[in-house]
Amino acid sequence: MCATNFFARIYYNYRRIAKTIILFLIISGPGVIVMLADNDAGGITTYAATGAKYGYGLIWFLVLLLPVAYYVQEMTVRLGAVTKRGHAEAIFSAFGPFWGWFSLLDLALTDWLTLVTEFIGMTAALSIFHVPPIVTIIVVSIVMLLMVLQGRYWTWEKIALVFAAINLIYVPGAFLVHPSVSSILRQGAIPHFPGGFNNDIFFFLMANIGTTIAPWMIFFQQSAVVDKGLQEKDIAWEKLDTFVGSVFTVVVAIFIIVVTGTVLKGMQVESAAQAAIKLISVNRYVGTFLAIGLFDAGFLGAICISLASSWALGEIFGWAHSLNFKIREAPWFYGAYLLALVTAGSVVLIPKAPLVLITLFVQVIAVTLLPATLVFLILLLNNEETMGKYKNTRWQNIIISTIVVVIIILSTLYAISALFPNLFK
Amino acid sequence: MFKGMRVTLSQRTGEFFWRKFRKIREINKRYEKSSIKVTPTVKIALLFLRIYLILLVLILVYKFITLVR
Amino acid sequence: MTAIQKRKAGQTYFLTEIRGAKVYLGEKRIGKLKDMVIEETGKIPIVTHIVVSRPFGDPALLIPWDKVKSLSTKEVIVDIESVKQYEGEPAGGSILLADHVLDKKVLDTEGREVDVVYDVKLIMRYGKLYVSKVDFSWHGLLRRMGLRWLSDFIYNMTEKSKEETISWSYIEPLPTELGSFKGNVKLKVLKEKLADMPPVDVADILEELDHDQRVALFNQLETEHASDTLEEIDPNVQRALISSLDKGKVAQLLNEMTVGQAADVLSVLPRDQVEDILELLDKDDAKKIRAILERQEENILNYVTEDIIKLPPDMTADQAQENFPHYAKGKDTVVYLYIVDPRDKLLGVIDLKELLKADDKALLKDVMNDNVVSLSPDSTLKEAYETFVRYSFRAIPVVDDNGKILGVILHRDVMNIKHRFWE
Numbered sequence A: 001m002c003a004t005n006f007f008a009r010i011y012y013n014y015r016r017i018a019k020t021i022i023l024f025l026i027i028s029g030p031g032v033i034v035m036l037a038d039n040d041a042g043g044i045t046t047y048a049a050t051g052a053k054y055g056y057g058l059i060w061f062l063v064l065l066l067p068v069a070y071y072v073q074e075m076t077v078r079l080g081a082v083t084k085r086g087h088a089e090a091i092f093s094a095f096g097p098f099w100g101w102f103s104l105l106d107l108a109l110t111d112w113l114t115l116v117t118e119f120i121g122m123t124a125a126l127s128i129f130h131v132p133p134i135v136t137i138i139v140v141s142i143v144m145l146l147m148v149l150q151g152r153y154w155t156w157e158k159i160a161l162v163f164a165a166i167n168l169i170y171v172p173g174a175f176l177v178h179p180s181v182s183s184i185l186r187q188g189a190i191p192h193f194p195g196g197f198n199n200d201i202f203f204f205l206m207a208n209i210g211t212t213i214a215p216w217m218i219f220f221q222q223s224a225v226v227d228k229g230l231q232e233k234d235i236a237w238e239k240l241d242t243f244v245g246s247v248f249t250v251v252v253a254i255f256i257i258v259v260t261g262t263v264l265k266g267m268q269v270e271s272a273a274q275a276a277i278k279l280i281s282v283n284r285y286v287g288t289f290l291a292i293g294l295f296d297a298g299f300l301g302a303i304c305i306s307l308a309s310s311w312a313l314g315e316i317f318g319w320a321h322s323l324n325f326k327i328r329e330a331p332w333f334y335g336a337y338l339l340a341l342v343t344a345g346s347v348v349l350i351p352k353a354p355l356v357l358i359t360l361f362v363q364v365i366a367v368t369l370l371p372a373t374l375v376f377l378i379l380l381l382n383n384e385e386t387m388g389k390y391k392n393t394r395w396q397n398i399i400i401s402t403i404v405v406v407i408i409i410l411s412t413l414y415a416i417s418a419l420f421p422n423l424f425k
Numbered sequence B: 001m002f003k004g005m006r007v008t009l010s011q012r013t014g015e016f017f018w019r020k021f022r023k024i025r026e027i028n029k030r031y032e033k034s035s036i037k038v039t040p041t042v043k044i045a046l047l048f049l050r051i052y053l054i055l056l057v058l059i060l061v062y063k064f065i066t067l068v069r
Numbered sequence C: 001m002t003a004i005q006k007r008k009a010g011q012t013y014f015l016t017e018i019r020g021a022k023v024y025l026g027e028k029r030i031g032k033l034k035d036m037v038i039e040e041t042g043k044i045p046i047v048t049h050i051v052v053s054r055p056f057g058d059p060a061l062l063i064p065w066d067k068v069k070s071l072s073t074k075e076v077i078v079d080i081e082s083v084k085q086y087e088g089e090p091a092g093g094s095i096l097l098a099d100h101v102l103d104k105k106v107l108d109t110e111g112r113e114v115d116v117v118y119d120v121k122l123i124m125r126y127g128k129l130y131v132s133k134v135d136f137s138w139h140g141l142l143r144r145m146g147l148r149w150l151s152d153f154i155y156n157m158t159e160k161s162k163e164e165t166i167s168w169s170y171i172e173p174l175p176t177e178l179g180s181f182k183g184n185v186k187l188k189v190l191k192e193k194l195a196d197m198p199p200v201d202v203a204d205i206l207e208e209l210d211h212d213q214r215v216a217l218f219n220q221l222e223t224e225h226a227s228d229t230l231e232e233i234d235p236n237v238q239r240a241l242i243s244s245l246d247k248g249k250v251a252q253l254l255n256e257m258t259v260g261q262a263a264d265v266l267s268v269l270p271r272d273q274v275e276d277i278l279e280l281l282d283k284d285d286a287k288k289i290r291a292i293l294e295r296q297e298e299n300i301l302n303y304v305t306e307d308i309i310k311l312p313p314d315m316t317a318d319q320a321q322e323n324f325p326h327y328a329k330g331k332d333t334v335v336y337l338y339i340v341d342p343r344d345k346l347l348g349v350i351d352l353k354e355l356l357k358a359d360d361k362a363l364l365k366d367v368m369n370d371n372v373v374s375l376s377p378d379s380t381l382k383e384a385y386e387t388f389v390r391y392s393f394r395a396i397p398v399v400d401d402n403g404k405i406l407g408v409i410l411h412r413d414v415m416n417i418k419h420r421f422w423e
Helices: A002-027 A030-038 A041-054 A059-083 A087-127 A133-149 A153-176 A181-188 A199-212 A215-228 A232-263 A272-282 A284-317 A331-349 A355-381 A384-390 A394-419 B002-030 B040-068 C003-007 C097-101 C138-144 C148-158 C185-196 C199-208 C211-218 C223-232 C235-244 C247-255 C259-266 C271-280 C283-294 C317-328 C352-357 C381-391 C411-415
Strands: C012-014 C022-025 C028-039 C046-053 C061-064 C068-071 C075-078 C105-108 C113-116 C119-125 C128-135 C165-167 C171-173 C309-311 C336-340 C346-351 C395-399 C405-410
Touching (some): A002 A232, A030 A059, A030 A153, A030 A215, A030 A284, A041 A087, A041 A199, A041 A232, A041 A272, A041 A284, A059 A087, A059 A181, A059 A199, A059 A232, A059 A384, A087 A133, A087 A215, A087 A284, A087 A355, A087 B040, A133 A153, A133 A284, A153 A215, A153 A232, A153 A284, A215 A284, A232 A272, A232 A284, A232 C283, A272 A284, A284 A331, A355 A394, A355 B040, A384 C271, A394 B040, C012 C128, C028 C061, C028 C097, C199 C211, C199 C223, C199 C235, C211 C235, C223 C235, C223 C259, C247 C271, C259 C271, C259 C283, C259 C411, C271 C283, C309 C317, C336 C352, C336 C405, C346 C352
Parallel strands (some): C309 C336
Antiparallel strands (some): C012 C119, C028 C046, C046 C061, C046 C128, C068 C075, C105 C113, C119 C128, C336 C346, C395 C405
C-alpha cells in the first residue's frame, strides 16, 4: 500500500513535470530567438576583438550583461502580452504622433543600416569558403523569403530556433582550442581591468554594452509575443524563455572570447571574418566554426531585424501584419520585409560602397533611438491603466532605471567616440 | 501621344502621394490624443528626451560641418 | 469628330483609357475628363454626367451626358452654352466611377470574394454610355499602371489568356468610409445578400476589407449573425474590429456565444478592454471566462454548457416530439436529448433523428442509447478534442463519478477555438 502510494506520487510528479516542460516548450521562442539574434554579425565582431585584445580578462563584464539584457527584454514580454499590441503602436498611442513617427522612422532607418552590416558579415563569412557575395545575397534573400512565406508563425519560429541553435557552435569550437580552465577562471572571473582603466578599455566596454541592447530587439520581441498570441497567463513562461535566452547569449559571447583569447591573444582584430581567417591558419576547424557562426549570426540577425521593421510598419499603417498570413493576405507586410532585404543586400554588392562608414553610422543612428525606446518602455510599464497588476514594481523600477541610465550614458559616449575617434584616445 | 501619357502619369503619381498623405494624416488623427496619463515623471522624461535629441543632432551637424571642411 | 461617331453602336472603352482625355468646347480646350457620374437604372448603370477638371484651380465642371457630342480616348467634345453654368460638384450620394469604384475593393456576390477593381469597361449603345463590366485581371492592373503595351504583349504571347471581368450586376461597391454611401440602394442590397451568407464567408470578406469598410459592414449584420461571424474572424482583425465597436454591442455579441468562444474572442484583447467588457457580461459567465483566461490548465469544466434538453425516461416519443420546439428554445445544443432520472443521473442519449423515427407511443427509455460516451469533470480539452475526433459527435456529456450529468461540451467549442497546445 505504502509502495503503491509512493509510485503513484512519483508518477503524478512525473506527469506534472512533463506537462510543465511541454508548456514551456510551447510558449518559449521569442525570448531565445531575440537573445541569440542579439549576437549578430556586429556582436560577434565585438566579442572576437575583445577576446583578441584582452584575452580572458573581460569575461566577468559579459556576465554582468546578462541581467541587463534580461531586465530590458522582460518588460517587452509583459507589455506585449497585456496590451496585445506591438511597441510602435504602443508608442504612438501613448505619446502621440511626434514620438511615434520619430520612433518608427528611426527604427526603419536603424534596422536597414543594421541589416546592411548583417549582409556584410554574411558575405564576408562565406567568402572565406570562396562563395561570391552575389550568390550569398541572392540565396540568403530567397531562403529568408521562403521562411516567412509558409504562412504560419509557428513554423517560422521553429525554423528560426534551428538557426539560433547553430549559434551555439562556438561552444564546441572553444573546446577544440584546449583552453586552460584554471586560467580562464583566474583571469576572467574576478572583476578587474586588464592593463588598468584607460580610454582603450573604456571603448571596448562601451562596444560590448552597445551590442547587448539594440532598439530593434525591443520592437522585435514585443511584436513576436503579440504575433504568437501570448496572453497574461503565459507571462511567467515567456519571462523564463527570455532568461534562458539571455543565458545563451552570454554563454556564446564568453565562448567566442575564449576562442579568440586563447588563439589570437594580443592581436588587433578588425572584423570577425578577419579573425576567422587568422584562426583557420592556426586551427582549421575552429576558424571554420567561427566563419559558420558568423554567417549564422548575420542570418539570424537579418531575419529578426527585417521582421521588426515590417511588424512596426504594419501596426501603424494598418496593414495585415502577422506571419500567420499568406502573402496574398498581407502583401504590404511581406513587401516591406522583402524590400528591406533586397535593398540592404544590393548596397553590399555596390563596388566601393562606404561599408565601413555604414558600420560606424549604425552605432550613431541607433543611439538616437535607444534612449527614447528605453525611457518609453519604462513609462509604459508604469501605466497602471493599461498594465494593471502587471506594471513594474518599485524594485523593478529601481533596477531598470539604473540599467537604463547607465546604458544611455555609455552608448551615447560610444556613439560620440565613434564620431570623434580622437576624443578618447 | 507621348505627351498625353506623361500627363496621366504625373497625375497618377500625384494621386499616389495624395493618398499616402491622407493616410499619414489619418494616422496622426487616430493617435492625436496621447493615452498615457501625463504625470510629472512623464513630463520630465519627455523633456529630457527632447533635449537629448537636440543635443545629438547638434553634435551630428557639427561633425558633418567639420567633415565637409 | 462628328456626332455620328458617338452613336456608333457597341463601341467599348476602358475607364482608365478615357480618363485624362482632353475636353473641348468647339475648338477651345476647357479641361480634362476626370470622372463619370453613374446612376443605377435597372440592370446596368448609365453614365449621367462627366466631371471635367480644369487647370489653374478653376472649379470642376459637371456636364450632363447629353451635352457630350463625341467621346474617344484622346478627346471629348462637349456642346454647352457657357462653361460657368456647369461649374459644380456631383451631388452627395451620387456614385463616381473613378473615385468610388476604380482601385477600390468590391464584393463579388457570385464568388463571395473581395476583389480590387483595376478597370471599368464601358459600352456605348444608341448614344448612351453604360457600365458593362469590371476588370480584376492582371491585364487590368498593368493597364492601370500605364503599362498597356506590356499587357498587350503578354496577351499576345499567351493567346488564350482569360479575362477576369465580371458583369457589373454581380458586384457591390463597398462603403469607402463610415457614413459614406449612406442610404444607398446598393448597401441595402448588400445587407440582404450578406445575411444569406454563412458566417465563415462573411468573415473571409471582412478580413479582406479596410478597417472602416469592415466596421461599416459589420454593423450591418444582425446580432446573431454578427456574433457567429466574429468567432470566425482572424485574431488580428478581431482585435481591431472590437476596439472600434461600442462596448455594449460587444457584450451583446459575446452573450450570444458560449463561454468558451467568448473567452476565445476576449483572449486577443488588451487587458483593460477585457475588464471593461467582462463588467457588462453575466456574472457567472464572466467568472468562467476569467478562469479560462487566467489559468494555464485546460480543464473542460469551464467550457461546459448546461443549456441542454433533459427529459425523463418515461415520457413517450410523441410527447417529446410535440413539445420539442418548446424544449429546444434557448438551448446550446438541440441535436441530442439527454435522458435523466429525477436526480440528474444520466441514463441515456437520444439523437434527434432517432426521436423522429421512433414509434409515437414508444417510451424514451426504450428509444435511447444507454451506452453513452462521456467525459469526466477532470478531463482536459485535449482529451475532449481526441474524443470528438474519434466519434464525430456534435456534443459530449460531462458526467461525474456518481453518474450525474454536469452539462455537455460542444463540438464547436473545442474544435473552433484557438488552441495553442496541440500544434
